[in-house]
Every structure is written in C-alpha cells, then in structure tokens.
Amino acid sequence: MMIILFKTALLLSFGIFIVPKTWKYSLGLVLHIMVVVSTGTWAFESLVNGTQTIALGVATWSGPIELVIDSLSAFFMLIINLICFCGILYAGGYLKPYLPKKRSVFISLHLFSFLWLHGSMLMVTAMRDGIAFLLAWELMSLFSFVLVIFEAQKESTLKTGINYLLQMHLGFALIMISFLIAANETGGLGFKGVAMYFEQHRNAPLFLLFFAGFGIKAGFIPFHSWLPRAHPAAPSHVSGVMSGVMIKMGIYGIFRITSLIQNDLTTIGIVVLTIGIISGMMGVIMAIMQHDLKKLLAYHSIENIGIIGIGLGVGILGRSVGDDYLMLVGFAGALLHNLNHALFKSLLFFTAGNVFYATHTVNMDNLGGLIKKMRYTSAAFLIGALAISGIPPFNGFISEFLIYNGVLHHLPGAGFWMSLVGVAAILALVLIGGLCIYCFTKAFGMSFLGTRRMVDHQEAHEVTPMMLAPAAIIIGMILFIGLRSSFFGETVIQILQQLTGISSPAIMNDVVQSLTMVSNINLLLILLVGAIVGIRVWQQRQVAVRQGPTWGCGYTAGDFRHQYTPTSYAESLRQLVNPLIDYKRHYKSFAEKEIFPPPRTFHTESKDLIEEKTVLSWVHLIVKYLPKAGVAQSGLINHYLIYPLLFLVIIGLLTILNIL
Amino acid sequence: MINFLVIVFIISLIYVSKVEMVKSYFGLLALQGVLLFGLAYYELKAGSVIQLLFILMETLVFKAFFVPLFLRRITKNKIHRHAHGPVKGYYSVLIATLIVVMSFLIGYFLHDELKTNADLQVKYFTAATASIFVGLFIAINNRDLVTHLISYIVIENGIFLLSLALGSDMPMFVNAAILLDIFTSVLVMGVFFNRVKDYFQNLDTTQLSQLKD
Amino acid sequence: MIYLFFSLTAILAFVTYFARNRNVSHVLVFIYLLTTIGLGFYLAPRVGEQLNEFFFCDAIGMIFYIILVIVSLVSAIHYIEFVKDRNVKPAVQAMHNAGTIFFTGSIVGVLLTSHFGTLWAFTEATTLGATVLIYHNRNSESLEATWKYLFISSIGIALAFAGVLFLGLAGQQVKNVDFTFSTIKHLSDQLNPLWLKACFLLVVTGFSVKMGLIPLFNVDIDAKDVSPSQVGASLSSVLMNAGFVAIYRFYEAFSTTSILPWMNKLLMITGLISLFFAAAYMLKVRNVKRLFAYSSMEHASLVMIAFSCGGLGYFAAILHLIMHSLVKSSLFFQVSQMHRIFNSKIDENIGSYLRINPLGGVVMLLGFLSIIAMPPSGMLISELLMFQTLIAKSYWWIAIIVLLLVLVVIYGLAVRMLGIVFLKKHGGTINLKGASPFESIIQLSLILIVFYIGLFRPEFIVQGINLAIKSLPV
C-alpha cells in the first residue's frame, strides 16, 4: 500500500512539468504529503517493531533496490519528512512573488527538484547497497544543486552553485573510493562490505577517508567552504532544508560508519573530537563576524555540526575506554542534536526568509526595528535564537546537556589523557555556548530591535500566515522537546542501544531521571515567568506609565545612527580573535589640513582564513596554471607533426631501454 | 647494384632536405620513383607477373611520372622558392645526415638483435626509416603546402621501401588499397591545394592557423 | 552479401554525387541507411561467425554497428533541417551526402573486417570520407581544418601501415602470411615481441587521430569545430568508436603474448596525457563545439585508461564508449539548433537558453549531467567501474590524478554549459524559429537511453559487452 503511494508520488513528480503554472505548487504539495505519509509510516513501524526491509521493485546495477529501514534510518527519515514538509509549506508563500516573473519551466524544475531532494534524502537513509546508496547520494547533491541555483540568471549565484556542485562531487568521489576500497578487499560493495573490511583491517585510514567524504556534505571544517556561499545564494526554504536536514545526511553517513568500526577507536575518536571542536569554535567565531544574516546562520550550521562532532568524538572515545555511559550518552547527545538543529536552524532560515521577503535585504547593517513591523516573525526568530544558543527551556539545551552529562560522568573515573580530553570538550562546549549568546544577541538585536539602521523599510510588513505556519509547527516541536525531553532522550538511547547492541537500563534510568527534572524545571521557569509578568501587569495598572525618549546622557538630538552596529558589537571579540580572521577596514582617515571633509564611508570585511588556506589557494593555483599547459593546439601544422615524432622516439627509446 | 640504388636513394633524401627551388623537387621525386622501381624489380623478379605489373604501376607510372607532373601542374610557375622553417640551408643537410646515421644505427641494432631473421633487408630498412624520418623532418621544418605534399610522398616512398624491406606481401586487395590511397590522397590534397591557393593567395601555412586555442 | 553491400555503397555514393535534386539526394541517403539496417538484421543472427575470408561479425563490431546506424540516422534527419536552414547549394549537398554514404560504408568495413590489411584500408577510407564531410561549409576555416585533417591523418595512416608491415614481418618469421585476426591471435605468442611492439606503437600513433587522442588529436578537434554539427556528432561518436575498434583489434590479437603489460602501459600513458591536455583546454576554450570536442577527448582518454587496466576495465571502457556516443552526438545535434537560434557558437553570445528554448535547454542540462557522469547518467556506472579497476590494480596515484583532472573538466564544462543554459547575456540577434522541438525530442530520447542504461542495467547490453571482451585476458 505505502510502497504504491511512494512510487506513485515519485512517478507523478514528472507531472509537475506538464500541469499549468498555477497548479504546479499544489501538485508538489500533494506529492510531498504522499511521500511523508508513506515513509513516515515505515519509519514509525520500524521504530516500534524494529528493522524492516521494503523491496522497491526496481533493479539497478547492483540488483534489486530495497529500502532497509532500521531505527537510525527511521529517526533521520522522520526528521527529513518533518523539515521538508515545513519547507514545502513555506515555499508556497515564498515563491509567490517569483511565479509571474519566472518561466514555468524554472518553477517546475524547482518544485521537481525539491520533491526529489526530499525523496533522495529518504533513500540515502534507507540504502545499504553501495551502488544504490551512491546513486541516491549523488541525486541528492544534484537536486540540491538545482535548488541552489534558483536565481541562476545571476552570475554570482551560478558561480556559487558550480562551486557547490564541484565540492559535492569531490565528496561523492571520496565516498565512492572508500566503498570501492572496502569492496576490493571483501568483494561486497556496500555497508556490508565495509563492515567486513573493518573487521579484518586497520580502521583509521578508511574511516578517515569516509569521514572526509561525508564531512564535505556535513560541513566540518576544513570541508566547510561551500556552506557560507550556498546558503545565502539559495532561496530560504531551500537553505532551511539544506542546512536543516541535507547536511545531516553527512552526519548520518558518519554515524553509519561509526557503528561499524572495530579498532583504532582512540585515534578516530581524537580526530573526530578535534575536528568537532575546531568546527564548533571557528564556526561561531566566523558567524559573529558576518554582516549577512543568512551567512551568519550558515556559519552556525558549521558550529552545530561541530557540537555533533564533539558528541560523536566523546562517544567513540567512551567506546574505546569501555565506558558505556560516555558512549551512549555522547552519541545520544549527538543524535538528538541532529533533530534539534534541524528544527531551530530551519526555523531561523524561514524567519530570515520572512525578513528578506519583507525588506528585500538580509544585510544586518541595513536592518533594525523590524520587531515593531513583524511581531510574529521576530518572536519566532527569538525562540530559534534561544534554542540554538542551547538555552533552556528550549530543545537546544537538551542535547548539549546530554553531552555535558556524558563527559562529566566520565571525568571522576577518567585517566590522565581522558580527563584532559573531557575538560577540553567541556571547555569547547562552554565557549561555544557563550559565543552563541554573543552571536545571537547580535543577530536578533541588530536585525529586529532598536530602530532602522540605514534603509528605510517602511513598506515592511508581517508575512502571510501561510509563511508563519511552518514556523508555528517547528516552535511547537521545539517546546515539546524542551518540556518532554525525557521521552526523546529515551528514544534516542533506545535507537543507539539497537545500533551498538549495548543496552544498560541503569544508564537509561539515570538519563531519563535527570531529563525529567530538566523538563519539569523548564516548565516551572515558564510558569514563574508567567507569574512575574502577571504581577508586573497588575503593578503597571496601579501606577503611571508613560513613554519617553531613550536616555541620551543629556544629548537630545540622538538618532538611529547612534545605535550599535553589527560591526561595533562584534568589535570586542574581533580584537581577541584577530589572528584567525583576515580582517580589513575600508576607511579613509582625515588628512592633515582637511577643514571641510567630504562625506566618508566605512565598512569592514573579514575573510575565512581556513578556507583561504585549505581550499582556495589550491583551486586558484590549478585554475591559473593548468590552462597555461594548453600549448599543443598552436594552429601550426608543423607543430602537429612534432608530437607523433616525439611520441614515437620517446616511447621507442623507453621500450628499447626496457623502462616501459 | 642494389647497394648503388640504395645509396643514391639516400643521397636523394639528403638533397631533398635542403632543396631551395620548388621545381627541383619534382625531378627528385621522379628520381626516387625510378630508384624504387629498380629496387622493387630486383626484389620481386621471382614474383608473379601481376605483382610485377602492379609494382610497375605504382613506381614508374605513379611515383616517377604522374605525381611530379601533377605537382608541377598545380604549382605551375606560381611558387619558386618555398618558405623555410627555423632550420635553414646546410643545417638541414646536417640534420638529414644525422637522421640517416641514426637509421643506420637502428638498422644495425635490429640486425644483430635478430640474426634469425632472414627477411629483414637491413639496407632497405635503413633507407626506409631514413626516408620516413626525413619526410617528417621536412614537413616540420617547412611552412608551405608544396613541401608538405612532397614530404608526404617522401614518407610514402619510405613506407614502400619498408614493405620491400620487411618483404611482407599483402593480399592484392591491400596493395590496390595502398595505391588507391596514395593516388586519392595526392589527388585530393592537390585539389585542396588549389583551393587554399585561391583562398590565401600564398601557400605559407602560417596563414592556416586561425583554428587554435 | 557483404560484398553486395559494399558495391551498393559505392554505387549509391556515385549516384548521390550526381543527384542534384535536394529531396532525391536526401532520399538516397535514407535508402542507404535502410540498407545498413537491413544488413544489421542480416548480421544479428550471425554474431561470432566468419562471413567470408575478409569479413566476420563479432560482438564488439555488432555493438558499434548498432550505434553507427542510430547516430547516422539521427544525423541524416538533422541534415534535412540544416539544408533547409542554410539553404545549402544542391551541389554541396550532393557532395556531402555522397561523402556520408562513403564514410558510413567505410566505417561498416572497419567494424566488420577480420583482416588487418583491410582494416587498415577501411580506416584510410574513413579519412577520405571524413574529409568530404568536414569541408562542407566551404569557408576559409573549413578549408584550413580539412587540409590539416587530411594531411595529418594521411601521415598517421601511413605510419599505421608501417605498423601493419611490421606485423607482416613478424608473421613471415613463422612462415605465415595470413593476416586475419584469428590466425594472428592464434600464433601471436610465437611472433617476435619486438616487431609486435613496433607494430602496436605505430598503429596507436596512426589511429590516434581517429580516436582523438594524443599524439594526433589536434586536427580532430579542429574538424569537429568547423564541420556542421551533425558531422561533428558522427566524428566524435562513430569515428571515435571505429578508431577504438581498430586499436582493439590489434590489442586483442596481441593480448595473449608477453607484450600485454607493455601495451597496457602504453595505452595508460596515452590516456593520461590526453586527459591532461583535455583538462587544460577545457578551462581555455570559449567555443562550445570545441568545448565538446575536448570533452570527447577527455572521454576517449578515460576509455583508454579504463581499458588499459584490463579485467573489469574492458567492460567499463566499452560501456563508456557506448553511452558517450549517444550523449555526445545528441549534444552536438543540440549545438546545431543553438547555432540556428543565436547564430554563434561562442558562449559569450549564448545565454539563458533554458528560457529562450526550454526543450533545448533541458537537452543541454541533461546532456551536461550525462557527460559529467552524474546520476542518473550511466556514465557514473562506467566511471565507477573504472575507479574500481584502478583501485583493484592499486594504481593509487593514477586514480588521484584522474579524479582531479576529471574535476577540472567538470568545472570547465559546468562554467560554460550552465552559463549557456542559465545566465543572462546580451548576445547578438535571436532567431526563435531555429528552435525545433522535433529534433530536441530525438536528442532527448538519445540521452534518456543513457539514463535507462545507467539506472536499470539492460541485460542485453551487459551480455553483449561480456561477449565482446570474453576473448580478452582477465
């Protein structure tokens, strides 16, 4: 039944190209719902009754395709379905202005790719066989690429898209080669083969190869350089889905591989943890330096991936030292953070999309004071910001709390190195948390609070309920996780127990207990805030309340130009991290005898040094020097005859000298 | 006798490499044709009549008579001296000699590499290699179409010698194909040659270098 | 039967040359193609049989015969539109059609012959046929390209013949003068490896011009650029296959001897250097047709690299060739349409194609996906198999180099082709009449075949290829 539903949805997707422009979206929505229903049912079933296998009824080069849905796949499937559904809902509102502008083929291509991105991500989670997995994986990259270049008539967007495509292809190639290496040793192209390989050989090299491949998708530093480009270029519903779930496919892959590794655990754990810490720190630091709201969010994806990496790393280390608590709880934190990040990051991107929709800019230097024009949007953004900063009573805290718990629980019994590692992990998490607060007070304060900074966007207005609906759904989920965290903690730990085959009720109880406490306290907090606000309202009724100008320290002519700007807000941190970022300020200082100075402009920019060093320098080298090697096609027939001569002579010599 | 012919052939090669006046090519080609006929005749006396006729066709009629005439017709007092490449005058002679020496070495090397091999006629082989490489050298060194044509024919001569040297007798079908091949390619090249001339007025191939990257 | 066919080819070519009425000459070409189809049906049951002393019909020949028929049909169809659009002079058209018939016939010969001498002769014939086709446009560029092509490939062919002569010498030493593949293969291990090496080296050098590899690739690129697009299509699909088959014949014959590793190394070197140059030019060229020409070169070199790995690589190589022929020809056909619309083949003038001509744009897009080996294109599978063999042979460095160069190629293709499809550019005048949905649909179907192969693993193709490579060492 469900299989038919799923397949019909995928088949009907081609209909998007045929139906008239105005129906395309509705058709897309229906198809998405069909996909969500079918796969969601499977996911729930397999969460309840354990792994199930579904034959898709088509064969590819590696034989018939079948979806193997175990609890891990199911978990990710549910995330994908939720976010993609919200995304398509949001797209309905967001795409409206484009409908008249764009030719219908573009709209169809976009919606088609959105559906197929959804579908291919689901398949990625459910494929075990190598070729099928790789097909699904590359399809995912492909369709996300098409989605990114929605505005492809702009050269910058297209360039970004191509950059994205290339990096994804590189990642794909790495994964493919890793699979092939395993297959070459064991004869099985797929996760089975990988598992066998891990049993027989050293794990670290292959794992790291896989990690690089999946890491490019996930956006671990130094494989991150595509994120801050692609997300701002893409339309918001796309960046929401990409940053919310698509990069999680990389994490999914890493989880899969992690569940298979057998030895070299310490090395692997240390590497993953280190990369996680670096990604987390650098991600958030770079984020604070941004002016573009969506770029800031993109860097925060890197930071959150870093947190997940930390969770994974401590989990692996826990396994290596045989501390089940650390392993399970660390993994649990990482796994749950996938869900959490998917929720609040897509929420943030959708609300940022609302801002763009209303003001046609996401440059924080020009925003400000939106909260008075867009109450709901800004409230939603605030909740997202609190959640992503890992602040109770929202969901972000829960997963970070789990990771903390794992590490802290391990510390007392830890050996020398492990205690240092644990402290490092805690330190990183704390700093990331603090920097997140710094960053999102900036993001929210600068874009929504105060008064407008530059452009006068009087025309800005609250967006349609259609575009707020997904935000509402997600906020519901966020609060649900925050207030019923024990349930989710239990679920993820069960999933991990199935995955790792280690089950210990004691750990479960401990985690459930503390999570229950956390949730109750969150509830209490909300009630208390409510109470105080109530008292306050009552008190305000009693006394005189009036409006007045902001206190200006005696200076009465203050206007919006006196506000703090994103740049000045970031300044104090900037001085601390200057070596890490290539910071430039463009400003012409006053000349010696400049009596009537002309108006001046001031703006700053900060480069991503890691990207510069690791990626761009090489690429520039190749693009600059490789074409210079193209000297053969000189156009002179005489030259064309030299090549065969040389070829014959050289090969002949090599042959005679038995070198060849 | 054979030795005499081979030596003359090789000398002709060296001369070809430094020719200045275009028309003196034709005589050389004719000469080479005749020499080839002589060699072929000595080689294939034993062979069947048809084959002999065939060789006659190929060498005397075609190589020695038709081709030079044809070339003379198409270049009819239009071009006298041809455009040189980087290597000029007697240097090209030096290089040609060098090539000849090299091919002697190769021949020698092969010879005592393969004592067993009765069929390999080292003299022919040497001449053939020399001719092929000299042909390539001319083509690389000169920039005008006539010389390119000439060089092609020189190479073909080399191939012919090679077939003598290796004594591998192809089926008639193939021999016909070879003849046809040289014939048509020279013909077609001649045709294009004319067109190019009409198009670019002079025959310097540097004109023919719009297509490049 | 086969002789009948060739005589028919000659006659038809002759007649077509004198048929100065447009429709008549079109009809003649189609009649000829029908006869090729007929021959195909005649051959189909006879796969693996010796037809007569000079011809036989084996799996690989049959595979590429089918592709030959498909591509020639499509290109003939496109030529009709081309003639209408440019209103080609009847004389020129007659010449071209005669050339087409001759060209196709000679390629059939290359595919079906079982004798090294005739193989060489037919390859030579393809040169002459190709010359006529390339010269079609009768302008200075085409003149230049034709001259170069003719001259260089004549020399190449001459060298190849020298190679054949060496084979003959080797054959003589065991007192055997029969040049059929079977006999040579049968006693190739008695032949003197030195001569075989000389033969193979010269043959690869000579036929490289057909397959578009170093050392003689240059003229091939020019030819594909200046000739009409449908000719470019056949050059980079049919002729490339023919060149491959020609080299394959020698390779197979010698594959049982001690020089097998040497041959593999040689082909590997050829492939790698070609790939390098293809990548280098990919970043340089502005002209779409040259871009595709270099991409053909890249694929040819990938084929060579895969082939030189042996084992699964043979399979990968042939599969790759099959799919490349379909995709690349359809892209070249699409270019002819694009040329009609924008009246230019330089990418600065061609933009937002998807908006101007949606169907054609889709063809370009899917074609792009196919040639950069993105799923659902089947090229993914063949490249995957190629990497598998590279890893199985543990050629790590080669694998890395190939990977990087392929990435560069993808970058080059992406920048140009996606720019054409999406970017807004202010080019010259746009003539929307040029768009022809009918043609686009044909091209689309060619690409969809490749997608089908990539997704569903058609059994007959797999079996055909396995049959073709079963005689090769594992």
Add this chain to the structure above:
Amino acid sequence: MLSLGLILVACIYFPGVIVKVKAFFSGRKGPGVLQPWYDIARLLKKGSVFSTSSSFIFQIGAPVYFSTVIIAGLFVPFEENAALFSFTGDFVLFAYMLGLGRFLIILSALDVSSGFEGMGANREAFYGMLIEPAFFILLGALAMFTGYTSFHDIFANLHYDNYFSVIIAVLAGYVLGQITLVETSRLPVDDPLTHLELTMVHEVMVLDHSGFDLGIIKTANNIKFVLFSTLSANCLIPQSLSLGIRIGIFLVLQVFFAAGIGWLESFRSRNKMAMNAQYILSVSAIAMILIFVVIIIKNRI
C-alpha cells in the same frame, strides 16, 4: 530547603553590609543595613517610563531575568542539605539558566536603540562568554575530586581528608569569588557606582529600566550575589563540624564576603576596559590549575 532559607537570610543583610563598609572606609556613617531593600521596595511601587523605541522584549526582559535567578537559586545546596532540585549535571542547567537571564537583559538593552546600552550589552555578552569556562572547569575539577556530578553530591562529599585538599578548598573558593565579582559586575571588572557611562557594564544596560523592572533587576542582582557566595562558602566550610556551628559560620562568612567586597571597592580601582578580557581569562587559567591539582591528588599521572 535549608539552603534556600540561609540564602534568603543572607540576602537580607548582604547588600547593606557592603554599603556600610564602604561608608565606613570613606569616613561616613552610611545608611542602615536594610536601606538597599527599602530602595527596592520604593522602586517596586513606582511608575515607569518606557523608551519610545522599545518593544515587548523590553517588557519581558526584566521578569525573565528575575525568574531565572530565582530558579537558579533553587539549585544551590548547603553542603549535605540538598537543594530543592538536585540531579546529575544540575549545575549545567544552573549556568544556562543565568545564561537565559543574561540573554534577555542584553536584548532589552539593545531594544532601546541607545549607543550606551549597546556598549553595555556588548560587554555583558563578552564577559559572560569569557567567565563561563572558569565556572565549568571549577565544577569539572570538583567533580573529578569528589566523583559526583551534581551540586549536592559534590558539596556533600567535599571532605578535606588530607592537607592537599585544603589547596582545593582555597583555590575553589578564590575562583568562585572571582566569578562572583564578574557575574555580578563589581570591581575590578565593573564599578556600579561610576558615573561615566562609557565605562559601565551592567549599570549602563539598565539605564532605561525604571520602576518595577529596575526593582526586580536589583533584587535579582542581590540574590545572584548571595548564590555565588553561598557556593564559595560551600567550598570553604569544613563538614566535620556540627550543623548549627556551620550555619553560624556560614552567616558570618557571608558578612565577611560582603565586607571584603566593600573593602575591595573602597581601596581598589577599576581595571582598564582593555584589561578586563585578560583578567577574566586569568580566572579560567587558575581554574585550570585546580584541575591539575586534582589530577595530582587523585594520582592519575
């Protein structure tokens, strides 16, 4: 519950004592000990003025800040006497609660679109980010030392069996004291009594708050103060003594803390703004030393 009671008791005189001591050192008589609370009570009764550019964030900022501090208060135990809430990793929640409060107070500062308050908000965020590691490293060290991961268990098992552990007690007390100064923005990081807005941190943030909001913010600050001093008291008071004596010691200790702060603020000058970052980081560094001490004591090396 005991801890809560003690905290409340301490709250009553803590701020007053500071003021008294400062007055004493500056040769004045100074107001009564309960004066700060009278001021707060007056504020709570007053009406308020809101900036025209402020929004609902400004309205909820103060209440949230207040409630978070209250909730945080429910975590703090008095040695083996459990607090209201106690579970594994509760101090993580404790810290993040305060984080929530900080977040909202910063936002309400930014809400009024004033340069000064932006400045204050920025510094608050920055220093808060810098000081949090010290707190976590400290508790990590204590967890390693005692083998438990909740306030209550840690302080219940903080036995000073050997003289080494005295070092820990002192260090922990010191670090907590420093954290207190930063968190509650006193000297040397911030001077609440300065009248130069450009150099204020916390005070400048609440410039636009008035009446009820200001009242609860001040209350929250005082409670926060006592919370941290209670934590450091937990580290310092040896458990061998009987409960009554320890309560006594606690109350006296609070007076000492308050007096100490008064003394500090009378004789020490504020850091230069540029100095602050390094100063706060040095606290984390000292906390790091604590870790190594524990490693040595537990002979893990």
